[in-house]
Amino acid sequence: MTLELTPEQQGVFDAIEHTREHLFVTGRAGTGKSTLLNHLSWHTGKQLVICAPTGVAALNVGGQTIHSLFKLPIGIIGNQPIEQNREVKKLLNTIDTLVIDEISMVSADLLDAIDRSLRQARQRKAEAFGGVQVVMFGDPFQLAPVPPSDPQERAWMKDNYRSMWFFDAHVWREAELRIHTLREIHRQHDDEFRSLLTAVRYGKVTEPMANRLNEVGARPAPHDGIITLASKNATVSRINARELDRLPGRSMTAAAEVMGDFGNARTFPADEELELKVGAQVMFLRNDTDNRWVNGSVGVVSRIDKTVHVEIDDEEFEVEPIAWEKLKYEYDPVTKELTREVVGEFHQFPLRLAWAVTIHKSQGKTYDRAVVDLGARAFSPGQTYVALSRIRSLEGLYLSRPLQPRDIFVDEDVMRFMHEVAEAQRAAAALQS
Numbered sequence: 001m002t003l004e005l006t007p008e009q010q011g012v013f014d015a016i017e018h019t020r021e022h023l024f025v026t027g028r029a030g031t032g033k034s035t036l037l038n039h040l041s042w043h044t045g046k047q048l049v050i051c052a053p054t055g056v057a058a059l060n061v062g063g064q065t066i067h068s069l070f071k072l073p074i075g076i077i078g079n080q081p082i083e084q085n086r087e088v089k090k091l092l093n094t095i096d097t098l099v100i101d102e103i104s105m106v107s108a109d110l111l112d113a114i115d116r117s118l119r120q121a122r123q124r125k126a127e128a129f130g131g132v133q134v135v136m137f138g139d140p141f142q143l144a145p146v147p148p149s150d151p152q153e154r155a156w157m158k159d160n161y162r163s164m165w166f167f168d169a170h171v172w173r174e175a176e177l178r179i180h181t182l183r184e185i186h187r188q189h190d191d192e193f194r195s196l197l198t199a200v201r202y203g204k205v206t207e208p209m210a211n212r213l214n215e216v217g218a219r220p221a222p223h224d225g226i227i228t229l230a231s232k233n234a235t236v237s238r239i240n241a242r243e244l245d246r247l248p249g250r251s252m253t254a255a256a257e258v259m260g261d262f263g264n265a266r267t268f269p270a271d272e273e274l275e276l277k278v279g280a281q282v283m284f285l286r287n288d289t290d291n292r293w294v295n296g297s298v299g300v301v302s303r304i305d306k307t308v309h310v311e312i313d314d315e316e317f318e319v320e321p322i323a324w325e326k327l328k329y330e331y332d333p334v335t336k337e338l339t340r341e342v343v344g345e346f347h348q349f350p351l352r353l354a355w356a357v358t359i360h361k362s363q364g365k366t367y368d369r370a371v372v373d374l375g376a377r378a379f380s381p382g383q384t385y386v387a388l389s390r391i392r393s394l395e396g397l398y399l400s401r402p403l404q405p406r407d408i409f410v411d412e413d414v415m416r417f418m419h420e421v422a423e424a425q426r427a428a429a430a431l432q433s
């Protein structure tokens with residue numbers, strides 16, 4: 001990967017290389033945050049480890065998920081003890097700099113757990129992040145952390161944090177965060193599309209702007225394997241079923257085995273009835289213990305017998321069903337303690353069809369063209385912005401229905417934080433002049 005950094009990207013690179021400050025590198029979608037991060041991984045002189053909140057985001061930058069890197073349990077971590085084996089301890093002791101991409105999806109709770117893990121492993125309890133430099137990349141106008149589905153966990157978050165966002169993590173009471181903003185957009189080259197996207201980002205879309213997007217996007221999508229970015233899981237499933245149907249041959253269905261209390265089908269980690277055919281495009285849902293694939297890898301089903309064979313980049317792998325564990329937290333508002341136990345198991349092949357993906361899974365990606373399907377309405381701030389900003393040009397934009405004003409809104413905590421950032425940057429600039 002040899003990309004020439006722009007002067008502003010180079011400036012941030014130098015700040016990371018030559019200081020030990022905690023940095024937040026932000027900027028609009030497509031300003032090259034992940035590109036800079038990739039460049040950093042090749043050209044840094046520091047011992048540096050890269051991670052991201054989701055498997056797909058980690059794949060995008062050649063990193064690991066935060067949970068697998070730190071061996072953290074799923075769900076809220078709170079103030080539970082963090083278990084660390086020798087390997088994790090050793091790894092966390094060797095690093096100078098921890099790099100996190102897509103920080104907008106990292107919750108305050110998770111960032112504090114990272115802080116605690118590092119202090120513990122490095123036996124530097126009094127120092128934020130155990131003395132490690134933390135460099136975070138992301139755009140808070142994109143996707144927010146997913147709130148816990150469990151009401152007790154939500155109550156715990158509310159009692160303990162001002163918001164779910166990383167910038168409200170407790171560690172920032174002890175550590176200082178420096179902010180760098182990249183301003184030049186590289187994903188889109190057309191000034192008109194760039195300014196339309198910027199308006200969507202800030203929730204300031206005028207009627208003529210909306211009309212323009214809708215005129216362009218309102219046309220039938222081609223039926224040639226174009227990817228759909230949908231807000232809802234149900235839409236993703238419907239499109240994938242349709243594409244599966246189009247493939248010749250017989251389909252095979254693998255039924256999940258569900259044990260104990262695993263909640264309802266909506267919260268299952270994979271399809272209860274997974275239907276596959278030879279030729280189907282699939283995505284992996286979990287990291288492989290033998291590193292043959294990671295969560296987010298895409299392949300094509302090449303053979304189905306007792307197990308499923310999937311080809312990734314011309315190599316065929318045999319995939320077997322795996323187990324997911326459901327953990328349950330109990331929150332006691334009086335003692336403010338969370339406790340945890342395994343209450344259910346879910347066994348299934350770690351695969352899903354991948355002709356359509358959720359907008360959530362598309363964060364960080366670049367597509368030449370895509371169909372954007374927001375369903376009845378966008379249901380989280382940043383969702384519409386993430387979807388539209390994946391696409392390189394207006395020519396590649398297809399909308400399943402016209403955008404409505406209610407599809408475009410901005411999170412209040414993000415407004416508060418970004419306002420503070422802007423103030424601080426103005427004050428710093430005034431000091432310099």
Ligand SMILES: Nc1ncnc2c1ncn2[C@@H]1O[C@H](COP(=O)(O)OP(=O)(O)OP(=O)(O)O)[C@@H](O)[C@H]1O
Pocket residue numbers: 003004005006009027028029030031032033034035036138139186187363364365366389
């Ligand atoms: N210095 C550069 N020169 C040429 N192309 C670049 C440069 N920096 C980034 N790009 C290109 O711009 C596109 C978007 O870059 P990238 O994915 O790094 O942006 P991002 O800021 O991480 O976006 P997002 O917020 O959506 O994750 C990519 O196709 C990338 O190759």
Ligand SMILES: [Mg+2]
Pocket residue numbers: 033034035364
């Ligand atoms: Mg990115």
